[in-house]
Amino acid sequence: MAVTDTGQEAPQKLESSIVLDTAMRIGWRYKGTLFLLVLCLTAVFAALSCGFGLLLPSSFHPNGELNPRALVKIALYATEIFVPMLLQAVLVDVYVADLEGRRPAPGSCLRSAAGAAIPALAIGIVIFLAVTIAGLFFIIPGIMLAVALFVAIPAQRRDGGGVNVSINRSLELTQGRRWQVFSLVFNLALLSGIAYGLLMVLLLVGTQLAVKFPDFALTILVAQALGLALALPFVWLLWGFGHAIAYIELRRISEGPDFLAPNGHSPPPPCPPPIRS
Numbered sequence: 559m560a561v562t563d564t565g566q567e568a569p570q571k572l573e574s575s576i577v578l579d580t581a582m583r584i585g586w587r588y589k590g591t592l593f594l595l596v597l598c599l600t601a602v603f604a605a606l607s608c609g610f611g612l613l614l615p616s617s618f619h620p621n622g623e624l625n626p627r628a629l630v631k632i633a634l635y636a637t638e639i640f641v642p643m644l645l646q647a648v649l650v651d652v653y654v655a656d657l658e659g660r661r662p663a664p665g666s667c668l669r670s671a672a673g674a675a676i677p678a679l680a681i682g683i684v685i686f687l688a689v690t691i692a693g694l695f696f697i698i699p700g701i702m703l704a705v706a707l708f709v710a711i712p713a714q715r716r717d718g719g720g721v722n723v724s725i726n727r728s729l730e731l732t733q734g735r736r737w738q739v740f741s742l743v744f745n746l747a748l749l750s751g752i753a754y755g756l757l758m759v760l761l762l763v764g765t766q767l768a769v770k771f772p773d774f775a776l777t778i779l780v781a782q783a784l785g786l787a788l789a790l791p792f793v794w795l796l797w798g799f800g801h802a803i804a805y806i807e808l809r810r811i812s813e814g815p816d817f818l819a820p821n822g823h824s825p826p827p828p829c830p831p832p833i834r835s
Contacts, residue, residue, distance in 0.1 A: 572735055572807055574742040578749075581799035584656055595648065595667045596791040599641045607636030638790075643682030643711065645798030647674035650712040653802050678711050681721050685710060705739045706732050712805035731808040739804060746800045750793045757789040 585592060611617045611632040619625050651670045652662045685707045693700030707728050714724035732739050764782045768775040809817050 570811065572738040572742065572804060572811065574738070574745045577742055577800060577803045577807065578745060580653075580803050581796060584653060585795050585799060587656075588652065588662060591662060591664050591667060592652075592795055593791060594664050595671070596641065596645070596794060598668060599644060599671060600637050603637045603640050604633040607633045639686065640679060640682070642794045642797050643686075644671055644675060644678050645794055646682075646711040646801040647671075647678040647715040649795070649798040650715050650802035650805060653799070653806060654716075657806075674715050677714050677720075677724075681711050681714055681724050684721055684725075701740070701743075702736065705736050705743060708732060708739050708743065709801060709805035709808060712802050716805070731805070731812060735808065735811070742800060742804055746797055749796060753789050753793050757785055760785045 608629050611629045614628075614632075617625055617628045617632070648667055648670045652667065655662045655666075685704070689700055689704045689707070692703050707725060709731055710724045710728035713727040713731065714721075717724070717727055719727070761782055764778045768778045771778075
């Protein structure tokens with residue numbers, strides 16, 4: 559791809575602080591749209607997984623009665639796996655729109671999700687299985703495989719192609735920069751761990767308080783539900799933006815600042831580059 563010289567220096571490395579700062583800034587700017595997006599995707603995948611769960615014997619008690627707890631677990635597992643996968647593809651469109659000065663609307667995000675669903679989930683499932691199997695036998699190689707394939711889903715959304723093409727594209731973009739990507743993954747995992755830790759404290763303390771003060775059990779349950787409704791979208795959006803912004807920044811590093819611009823006008827950088835001595 560030809561790159562026009564605009565005098566704007568491309569970054570030389572993937573800075574996890576820049577990725578995280580950009581993710582927080584854009585996430586807050588479009589919080590209403592993104593929350594609605596996560597809510598819609600969660601509802602769709604929860605409904606589909608519950609429908610699939612009705613076909614499983616484990617969703618019923620031994621006497622043949624429906625087991626709602628089992629369906630809730632199936633829906634939670636499905637949304638925790640599939641919604642973050644699809645968000646990677648949608649949020650790369652959101653980020654590119656923001657770079658180009660366009661405000662993403664809820665309708666455009668949902669259309670993006672519908673168009674990206676099959677390829678993004680296909681690639682995500684392949685990566686999930688590969689990393690899981692590798693991690694069971696070789697923990698460190700499994701982590702590095704996840705790092706090498708970190709931008710495969712955003713690459714498919716922007717570059718097109720099938721599973722093999724997208725995986726090769728991710729391997730190409732992360733080549734020589736995998737420790738930088740690993741640093742980003744570590745920071746994302748750290749922030750996610752803090753969010754999940756706070757959520758677990760809320761659930762455990764709330765359960766104990768509900769036992770001691772049964773009159774406030776409903777209020778405590780509502781507070782727990784609100785905590786869950788805020789923590790999960792935060793973590794999913796954080797990881798989704800992490801993948802999406804990392805892909806764009808790796809493209810910027812590899813191809814120069816004009817790689818998104820069809821007319822030679824480079825998009826603005828996500829934030830001012832760090833001052834180097």
